[in-house]
Amino acid sequence: MSAPFTVIHAGHAATGEPAPRTPTQVPHRGGTANPSAARLQAQFPQFYERHEVIWGDTTVYVRPEAILDVVRWLHDDAGEQYDYLVDVTAVEYRDVEHPLEVVWHLRSLPFRRFLRLKAQLPKGTPLRVPSVWPVYRGADWLERECFDMFGISFEGHPDLRRILMWEQYREGYPLRKDFPLRGRFSRAEQLRQALSQNPEAKYSMEELTIADAFEDLPQDMRQRLAGGERTGE
Amino acid sequence: MGLAPRPDARVASRAAGDATNDLVSYDPASQEGWITTRLDMLVNWGRANSLWPMPFGTACCAIEFMASAAARFDLARFGMERMSFSPRQADVLICAGRVPFKLAPVIRRIYQQMPQPKWVISMGACASSGGMFDNYAVVQGIDTIIPVDVYVPGCPPRPEGLMYGIMMLQEKVKRERMSDTSLRDELDPDPASNLYIPPAVIDELSEPFGNSVHQTRSGL
Numbered sequence: 236m237s238a239p240f241t242v243i244h245a246g247h248a249a250t251g252e253p254a255p256r257t258p259t260q261v262p263h264r265g266g267t268a269n270p271s272a273a274r275l276q277a278q279f280p281q282f283y284e285r286h287e288v289i290w291g292d293t294t295v296y297v298r299p300e301a302i303l304d305v306v307r308w309l310h311d312d313a314g315e316q317y318d319y320l321v322d323v324t325a326v327e328y329r330d331v332e333h334p335l336e337v338v339w340h341l342r343s344l345p346f347r348r349f350l351r352l353k354a355q356l357p358k359g360t361p362l363r364v365p366s367v368w369p370v371y372r373g374a375d376w377l378e379r380e381c382f383d384m385f386g387i388s389f390e391g392h393p394d395l396r397r398i399l400m401w402e403q404y405r406e407g408y409p410l411r412k413d414f415p416l417r418g419r420f421s422r423a424e425q426l427r428q429a430l431s432q433n434p435e436a437k438y439s440m441e442e443l444t445i446a447d448a449f450e451d452l453p454q455d456m457r458q459r460l461a462g463g464e465r466t467g468e
Numbered sequence: 469m470g471l472a473p474r475p476d477a478r479v480a481s482r483a484a485g486d487a488t489n490d491l492v493s494y495d496p497a498s499q500e501g502w503i504t505t506r507l508d509m510l511v512n513w514g515r516a517n518s519l520w521p522m523p524f525g526t527a528c529c530a531i532e533f534m535a536s537a538a539a540r541f542d543l544a545r546f547g548m549e550r551m552s553f554s555p556r557q558a559d560v561l562i563c564a565g566r567v568p569f570k571l572a573p574v575i576r577r578i579y580q581q582m583p584q585p586k587w588v589i590s591m592g593a594c595a596s597s598g599g600m601f602d603n604y605a606v607v608q609g610i611d612t613i614i615p616v617d618v619y620v621p622g623c624p625p626r627p628e629g630l631m632y633g634i635m636m637l638q639e640k641v642k643r644e645r646m647s648d649t650s651l652r653d654e655l656d657p658d659p660a661s662n663l664y665i666p667p668a669v670i671d672e673l674s675e676p677f678g679n680s681v682h683q684t685r686s687g688l
């Protein structure tokens with residue numbers, strides 16, 4: 236099932252560059268941008284918004300609808316090879332005018348580069364952004380967490396549901412600024428709802444179907460799984 | 469039948485001069501090694517000194533709990549060295565750390581799986597009251613889910629603190645009466661039971677002190 240893995244030696248594609256050293260003086264703003272930013276701009280001029288360099292890290296703002304294409308290009312292009320998705324997260328600012336930002340942290344091991352992509356989602360519009368799961372399988376849980384905490388739906392994600400809060404959680408998205416610290420319901424109601432969860436409903440049927448144990452499951456359970464039934468609903 | 473008589477015991481057979489039948493006499497007057505006690509006391513003594521803990525460690529308090537179990541503080545002195553990571557073989561549930569709402573049904577299930585008699589120690593501020601985590605995710609005290617026998621304050625409690633709590637629990641165990649079956653009543657969501665906490669009381673108990681009570685709740 237699993238492909239034989241290739242050993243990547245960090246920096247093997249960055250021939251001719253000096254050996255990396257711990258920087259001693261990094262300006263807060265400005266400095267040399269990651270060369271990927273300029274190539275990205277040339278490749279996707281219609282989706283590229285701007286870039287900035289903060290504390291030596293380059294942040295590229297792109298149009299949200301293009302994120303999958305941008306990420307796929309960054310992953311596949313021989314001159315970029317961003318093969319590691321570090322994180323997918325989001326930021327909401329106190330300023331009500333400021334749009335929500337979805338953030339992708341990418342790292343290119345062969346070129347020893349770090350790139351931060353941001354897509355801005357204006358408030359008051361449906362929070363939708365394409366999933367990067369087709370390129371990075373590791374985005375699965377990261378996007379689920381982001382969905383759970385911010386309510387951003389990642390389109391094309393195979394199994395977008397809550398991951399930290401339980402699936403029947405009804406109070407909203409906890410990391411949104413309009414979410415009250417103690418939740419929306421009274422403590423008693425929160426407790427009642429929490430206790431009415433089924434602790435066994437931990438795995439979705441999808442998770443069970445992709446598990447290695449699938450072949451070992453009882454026949455009737457396999458049939459139910461194949462029929463698309465899910466636990467704990 | 470091979471109990472050795474006390475050296476000064478008047479053994480009936482020896483008095484009769486029969487060396488082949490040198491056994492313990494059952495005659496109370498023979499002053500041999502008999503103890504009379506209440507069954508309660510004997511059972512409680514046994515229970516109190518062989519409590520098997522079920523560690524439910526969810527956060528930083530669990531680190532301190534591990535320290536209590538390790539060599540320097542040595543929980544084994546109290547007969548508690550046998551950590552039971554299965555609730556079916558446990559006597560005392562030690563909840564060390566905060567319990568998020570997602571874990572609430574789990575800890576209740578674990579409590580229900582433990583055989584009677586069973587006790588619960590709530591270790592630390594978080595388990596006892598939610599501690600500093602007065603937020604949407606954390607249960608405001610595990611006593612809103614399961615009955616608690618001993619609360620150990622502290623953030624985290626030092627191992628001495630936990631041991632003091634354990635010794636208090638031992639005191640409590642030693643004072644139980646087998647005739648009092650109400651001690652063994654299971655937690656019952658039935659509103660008629662004594663352990664039932666009405667929602668209004670839960671709300672009231674879990675309100676923080678100070679004037680920020682309704683500041684962030686349900687205002688939107």
Ligand code: SF4
Pocket residue numbers: 527528529530564565566591592593594595599622623624625
């Ligand atoms: S009481 Fe303090 S040490 Fe214990 S779990 Fe809570 S925060 Fe951690």
